[in-house]
Amino acid sequence: MAEQNNTNDGYDSTKKRLDDAADNFEEGAKKTANEFKESWNEVTNNNENKKMLAGLLGIFLGWLGVHKFILGYNTEGIILLVLGVLGFFTCGITSAISGIIGLIEGIIYLTKTDNEFYTTYQLNKKSWF
Numbered sequence: 001m002a003e004q005n006n007t008n009d010g011y012d013s014t015k016k017r018l019d020d021a022a023d024n025f026e027e028g029a030k031k032t033a034n035e036f037k038e039s040w041n042e043v044t045n046n047n048e049n050k051k052m053l054a055g056l057l058g059i060f061l062g063w064l065g066v067h068k069f070i071l072g073y074n075t076e077g078i079i080l081l082v083l084g085v086l087g088f089f090t091c092g093i094t095s096a097i098s099g100i101i102g103l104i105e106g107i108i109y110l111t112k113t114d115n116e117f118y119t120t121y122q123l124n125k126k127s128w129f
Helices: 002-044 047-064 066-071 074-086 093-111 114-123
Strands: none
Touching (some): 047 074, 047 093, 066 074, 074 093
């Protein structure tokens, strides 16, 4: 009978160590998940950087539609890109049009508050002006 207690003691201590390791792993996983969540929120909620980037790209490279791609408006970005490239065949008329659109949008982006910009262009997905 004494031998059985000795074998159970080894089993109990091993089980306790495994339980402790599992608890430590779970705590570490929760901590890591929270760190990733905080980092994700910091990156995705940083509206000023997206506003500033989209505004400046609209002003300087608006004829290429780059600012539209930054905001996730791929169709509108392709339209401006095509208009910009067509400028080589239309003596710059379509490039000028897409450049004016980009300039106006860039100025509008930069004059909005961060909350207005985020609500209008990222939440409500207003694609033009």
